[in-house]
Amino acid sequence: MKSKHTFRLSREVADQLAELAIRRRVSQAEIVEAALLSLLSPDGSERMEAAFSRRIDRVLRKLEELDHSVEVGNEALALFVRFWLTATPQVPDHAAPSAQAKGKERYDGFIQALSRRLSGSERIAD
Structure with a gap:
């Protein structure tokens, strides 16, 4: 069973606690409890x-x-x-120059599409 406690923190510490909770994806209470256990525990x-x-x-x-x-x-x-x-x-051999030009055009299009894909949040694997 858990008991409720109220305490005041400086704005700086409260902000750091909130950011840490978001980064670790846990509640602020869990972080405070873990910190207190660490401080109070002999081991x-x-x-x-x-x-x-x-x-x-x-x-x-x-x-x-x-x-x-x-x-x-x-x-x-x-x-x-x-x-x-x-x-x-x-x-x-006679078609090589036009094939190279078309290949460069298609490659440039591929690079642009890849850049758009990487700059967005949508991924094929998703």
């Missing part, structure tokens, strides 16, 4: 080490997810390039 260093371990584990899980996403993206791109190189016929 505060062990609790702090456990908290750091949990945070490091969380970061490692996110890195593993990121690593997996990058690996999938790399494999997909490599497979596409291999398929494209296999399926696309060679351009005759």
Whole structure:
């Protein structure tokens, strides 16, 4: 069972507490409770080490997810390039200049579309 307490904080500390709660996606009360437990506990260093371990584990899980996403993206791109190189016929020598010009135009369009996509919040993977 939890009890209710009222206390006053300076505006600066209150703002820092609010920002930390938003960043960590927890309530301000949870942060205050954890800080008080750490301060009042005789084994505060062990609790702090456990908290750091949990945070490091969380970061490692996110890195593993990121690593997996990058690996999938790399494999997909490599497979596409291999398929494209296999399926696309060679351009005759007389048509090479116009093909290069058209290729540059299409590549520029691709780069512009990629820039728009990366600057927005919408992603294909979503």
